[in-house]
Amino acid sequence: MVSSEQRTELASFLRTRRSQLSPADVGLPRTARRKTAGLRREEVAQLAGVGVTWYTWLEQGRDINVSTQVLDSLAQTFRLTTAEKIHLYLLAGQPSPAHPVPPSEYVSPFLHRFLEEIGRNNPAYITGRRWDVLAWNRAACQVLADFDTMPVEERNIVRLLFTNEEYRRRSRDWEAVARRVLAQLRVSSGLYRNDPQLRALIADLQQRSSEFARWWPRHDVQERREGRKEFFHPHVGSLVFDHDTFQIEDAPGLKMVVYLPADEETARKLTQLAMSESSFTH
Numbered sequence: 001m002v003s004s005e006q007r008t009e010l011a012s013f014l015r016t017r018r019s020q021l022s023p024a025d026v027g028l029p030r031t032a033r034r035k036t037a038g039l040r041r042e043e044v045a046q047l048a049g050v051g052v053t054w055y056t057w058l059e060q061g062r063d064i065n066v067s068t069q070v071l072d073s074l075a076q077t078f079r080l081t082t083a084e085k086i087h088l089y090l091l092a093g094q095p096s097p098a099h100p101v102p103p104s105e106y107v108s109p110f111l112h113r114f115l116e117e118i119g120r121n122n123p124a125y126i127t128g129r130r131w132d133v134l135a136w137n138r139a140a141c142q143v144l145a146d147f148d149t150m151p152v153e154e155r156n157i158v159r160l161l162f163t164n165e166e167y168r169r170r171s172r173d174w175e176a177v178a179r180r181v182l183a184q185l186r187v188s189s190g191l192y193r194n195d196p197q198l199r200a201l202i203a204d205l206q207q208r209s210s211e212f213a214r215w216w217p218r219h220d221v222q223e224r225r226e227g228r229k230e231f232f233h234p235h236v237g238s239l240v241f242d243h244d245t246f247q248i249e250d251a252p253g254l255k256m257v258v259y260l261p262a263d264e265e266t267a268r269k270l271t272q273l274a275m276s277e278s279s280f281t282h
Helices: 004-019 040-047 052-059 068-077 082-091 108-116 138-143 157-163 165-169 174-191 196-207 210-218 264-274
Strands: 122-127 135-136 225-233 237-249 255-261
Touching: 004 052, 004 082, 004 210, 040 052, 040 068, 068 082, 082 174, 108 122, 108 135, 122 138, 138 264, 157 165, 157 174, 157 196, 165 174, 165 225, 174 196, 196 210, 237 264, 255 264
Parallel strands: none
Antiparallel strands: 122 135, 122 255, 225 237, 237 255
16 A cells, blocks of 8 residues: 555655656757756656656656556666665555564674674774664774764764764765765665654754755665765874675664775774774764
């Protein structure tokens, strides 16, 4: 059963994707005058092999059934990534890798030990389905945030990124990082759309952060992936890391994020931090 909220979000998602494609992107000839940004509905319907009226109803959020065949065709028309296609299926109420909301989130003693055994130069933490930080090591406290003393309700990567000024200052190229995390949160919101606490987090961030409120309606979708990130630490300056995210196999909602020093200078500074008493201060 597709809820009215899902239909509305599906309609918005399709409109944003249509507006981001040009005729040239899909092999259509360019015309001199176009009132519509991106593709016209008629063009999408033609490319996807569906009726114009039916597709118009879909973008209007009407209560109509959408088959997996049509979703596949739309995904191909819009050049959707794997993450975006999964999100499309979820919004349309079709089978996808959606996960039930577990009653609790549990980090095993082995994983706690593993985080510490990674070493003092490798910040690492484990997040749950709502991006709450559930476990971390000492290096994460020294580089990212003092999770040891932070109130539980603030111990959330997305909340910190959009509402904590110190955490924001530590992230070099904050906007690029924030946009990427928001697009990854969109995946979580689709997988766990029946989680009231996740929905409350999104609603709260829309109220507390003007950037979040402005970017969330864009429906950007992105999987969590490896990359490079630079932080600024108030005591040792620039720290550059390579990072990746790992799925905890027996707990679909849990993910481990690990940072490795990208150069010898960062490794040296981390050793210096580990030997001192300095840490994140609100």
